Amino acid sequence: MMNSNKVRYLIFFQYIGTKYCGVMRAPTTQAILGVENYLQMAAQKLRPMGNVTFSISSRTDSGVHALCNSAHVDIERASGKAPFSADVLANGLNFHLNTEPISVLKAVRVSHDFHARYKALSRTYLYRIVTGCKNTALPVFERNLCWVASERDLDMPRIQEAAELLLGTHDFSAFRSIDKAAPFKSPIKTLQQVDVTPSTSLLPNHQCRDLQFWDFTFKSKSFAYKQVRRMTSALVAVGLGLLTPQQISLHLETREAPVFPGRLIAPPCGLFLKEVEYSELDLKTDKTELGKCTSGNT
Known part of the structure; x- marks a missing residue:
């Protein structure tokens, strides 16, 4: 039986890529890390069960920026603790990212078989x-x-x-x-x-x-x-x-x-x-949610 405390989220996030080796995770021994490293460090500070791994939808190289990128992540909480709401997760990640030019725009709960990369339209x-x-x-x-x-x-x-x-x-x-x-x-x-x-x-x-x-x-x-x-x-x-x-x-x-x-x-x-688009049918959202990440005015 699937653990009810383990939830998959689709995370929309943006960053200035100048100081990073790209969006993808780099070895922690490397002098310059990737955006994914900092997302993972922020997620671990929320005290989930086990290690948290982000699956990035769209690769960007060193020095490249994102008005909106996306990734899915599985987060399991300790027994007896309810899963994070989407808003609480986004706010928690941003709290621990506040020293970096990285910001979570929103989080959306998705099905356990959702994949941020392969489901992108x-x-x-x-x-x-x-x-x-x-x-x-x-x-x-x-x-x-x-x-x-x-x-x-x-x-x-x-x-x-x-x-x-x-x-x-x-x-x-x-x-x-x-x-x-x-x-x-x-x-x-x-x-x-x-x-x-x-x-x-x-x-x-x-x-x-x-x-x-x-x-x-x-x-x-x-x-x-x-x-x-x-x-x-x-x-x-x-x-x-x-x-x-x-x-x-x-x-x-x-x-x-x-x-x-x-x-x-x-x-x-x-x-x-600038944008990664998804079908609304692939997202567990209410009718007010959009099936894509948007960055607002550019």
Whole structure:
């Protein structure tokens, strides 16, 4: 019989990834730990029975941020103690995470066979770039949160044209890095959304009025390793006249990585996991709960 004190929760959380080796757990002997390490340490301070293990839905690398990531976790309390409510668990984790740039947005009780990674319907990534200044002129509150892609303006109509070519199902071998942990993972992915929209700074900047921020948004059920960063870099190259939209289409067909002057992989600092979406049927929630994690305004 399943222990009634053991409950599986889906946790939605966000973080600034600058100081971590990524979201995944790292060996405790390592100098720089992952976000998951701190989630586990916070959970253990709630005095559960046994060790707590988080199953992360979406991997992010060193320096990459999340407006909303998710994970499932099983927590068993001592005999005679009722399971944590979702709100109590979220508040308890946040209490023990208050010294870290990590925050639990909410917790949801789910079935014992729910899996945060495999049940995800889609993942949406946001990449922030800025043009119109040198890296040294970037406002301090924007450092490590965007990529200074160019001192001059980009040709946005050409970028939009190239972005539309990425939509749909393709072999994205030309826009991925080989993942040593999963070298044979399929490069065939379906992009449901590719948008490039003007954005704003986190704070008004009065010293460099020519700054222009842009959000590159990509949505798919899953992505190849570093696919978003490589696609972003290629689209910026189109905006700088280093590639053409036609070349983007050609590289999709030939599966050969594009070559152009400058950075071939956009840096991690501008990348945010924005949203992980789930079916409401997979969640044990009331009718007011949403089947996805959302970060609010971006």
